Amino acid sequence: MSRTYSGPVRKAVIPAAGLGTRFLPATKAVPKELLPVVDIPAIEYVVAEAAAAGLPDVLLITGRGKVAIVDHFDAKPSLEEQLEAKGDHERLAAVRRSTELAQVHSVRQQEPRGLGHAVLQAASHVGDEPFAVLLGDDLIDPRDPLLMEMLHAYDETGRSVVALMEVPADQAHLYGCAVVDGDRTGPTVPITGLIEKPPVGQAPSNLAVIGRYVLAPEIFAILRATPPGRGGEIQLTDALAVLAARGELCGMIFRGRRYDTGDRLSWLKATIQLSIERPDLGPDLLSWLRELIASHPD
Numbered sequence: 001m002s003r004t005y006s007g008p009v010r011k012a013v014i015p016a017a018g019l020g021t022r023f024l025p026a027t028k029a030v031p032k033e034l035l036p037v038v039d040i041p042a043i044e045y046v047v048a049e050a051a052a053a054g055l056p057d058v059l060l061i062t063g064r065g066k067v068a069i070v071d072h073f074d075a076k077p078s079l080e081e082q083l084e085a086k087g088d089h090e091r092l093a094a095v096r097r098s099t100e101l102a103q104v105h106s107v108r109q110q111e112p113r114g115l116g117h118a119v120l121q122a123a124s125h126v127g128d129e130p131f132a133v134l135l136g137d138d139l140i141d142p143r144d145p146l147l148m149e150m151l152h153a154y155d156e157t158g159r160s161v162v163a164l165m166e167v168p169a170d171q172a173h174l175y176g177c178a179v180v181d182g183d184r185t186g187p188t189v190p191i192t193g194l195i196e197k198p199p200v201g202q203a204p205s206n207l208a209v210i211g212r213y214v215l216a217p218e219i220f221a222i223l224r225a226t227p228p229g230r231g232g233e234i235q236l237t238d239a240l241a242v243l244a245a246r247g248e249l250c251g252m253i254f255r256g257r258r259y260d261t262g263d264r265l266s267w268l269k270a271t272i273q274l275s276i277e278r279p280d281l282g283p284d285l286l287s288w289l290r291e292l293i294a295s296h297p298d
Contacts, residue, residue, distance in 0.1 A: 005054035005148050007155045009214060011131045012050035012102075015118040016043060017063030017109040022263050031066050033136050035267070038275050041072060042261050044098050046136050051102040053147040055132060059125045060106040061118045073104040114233025116223050123220040130154060133236075135211025137262035139270060144256030147212055153188050153252055154214040160243055161188065163212035164251040165258065173200045175208030176237040178251055179244070188250040196230050196237040207251065209237065210258065219243070 020032025027035070033043035043060075050058050062069055076095065083092040109121050119133060132147060140146050150161045164178055179193035195204060213236075222239040229235040243249040259270035272289075276282045 005151045007151060009130045009132060009151050009154065010055060011057040011059065011126055011129060012047075012055040013059045013061065013119060013122040013126065013131055013133045014043065014046055014050070014136060015061045015109075015115060015133070016066060016069055016136060017061055017112060017118055019063075019112065023267075029065075031069050033066075033069050034072060035261075037139065037259070037261060037267070037271050038278065038281070042139065043069060043136050044072070044101070045139050046134050047073070047098070047101050047104065049140060049142065049147055050132065050134055052142060053132075053145070053151060055147075056102050058102045058104045059122050060104060061109050061121050062106050063109050063112065066108075070104070070106045073098050073101070075099045112233075114228070114231070114235055116226055116234035116236040116239055119215075119236055120220060120223045120234070126217060126220075128217050130160075130214065130216050133211075133213040133215060137260065138211035139259040139261060140212070140254075141257035141259070144254070146252070146254050146256060147214075149187070150212060150214045150252050153250065157188060157250055159248050159250045160216050160219065160240070161214045162191070162240065162249065162251050163210045164189075164207040164253045165210045166206050166253065166255075167208045169203070169206055170200075172203035172206055172208060173198055175210075177203045177205055178207045178209060179204040180207060180251065184253055188252050190247070191244045191249045191251045192247075193244050194237050194241040194249075196235050207253065209240075209251075210254065212254075213240075216243075216248070218248075 016033045020027035023032050023035065034041040047058055060069060080092060080095060083095065105125060107121050107125065109118050146163060150163060153161045167175060176194055176196045177198055178191045181190040181192045219239055222242045226234055226239045229238045240249060259273060260266035261270050275285050
């Protein structure tokens with residue numbers, strides 16, 4: 001399902017207020033969302049995904065010290081003039097790309113009180129419209145139109161949709177896990193419950209929630225009534241569990257290409273994987289990797 005989307009969802013929300021402590025000291029002064037995956041900041045991939053799915057209005061939820069994220073999506077005339085004067089049209093296009101992707105807005109989360117609280121900061125901007133939420137730690141390959149398919153599923157079912165991925169049983173405790181009803185062969189599966197990071201060995205399934213959501217605006221009222229949960233934070237999973245109990249939530253199982261940039265090792269893997277895909281970098285990188293591996297036989 002990759003047809004053009006022109007439904008009621010027009011806005012995307014991207015939470016970007018995290019401290020990025022796992023990448024210290026690199027993130028002491030640079031927001032983790034601007035760390036490059038190859039030569040493109042991670043958050044630009046996410047904004048591009050929203051735009052490609054037909055969502056032209058993007059709201060960044062930022063925090064203290066995150067002004068540079070918003071600046072990245074602004075025009076920079078002095079740099080553009082220098083590149084144009086040099087005739088460097090390739091880099092000029094790359095610089096302008098982030099500015100032209102979408103209409104980017106921002107709002108600040110005053111204190112880090114959890115993902116649910118971050119999403120709640122979008123209420124005034126979103127209003128009474130359905131909207132998408134994209135987390136920057138999960139990069140979805142542009143060849144896999146997950147978000148587009150979720151938007152169509154929202155239109156067809158009338159229920160909020162979350163992306164799910166099958167994970168090894170011994171890793172399920174690292175995620176929010178879904179309780180599902182029915183088989184997994186259809187485009188969506190009804191979700192009857194959600195558990196945020198269940199104890200080891202007690203996950204209700206191997207279906208983990210990954211960072212893509214299409215939500216009805218009713219989620220805002222639920223979030224306002226959601227008390228702090230795990231870690232003393234307002235958890236989006238807890239609010240989604242309310243929708244699940246009402247029969248208003250379904251999941252879309254994703255079996256495509258996902259790049260996790262949430263920790264250092266996963267970020268390195270994502271950078272290598274995406275570099276190998278690039279015709280300007282892949283052949284030389286693969287040759288070097290083969291030499292490197294051959295020089296470390298143990």
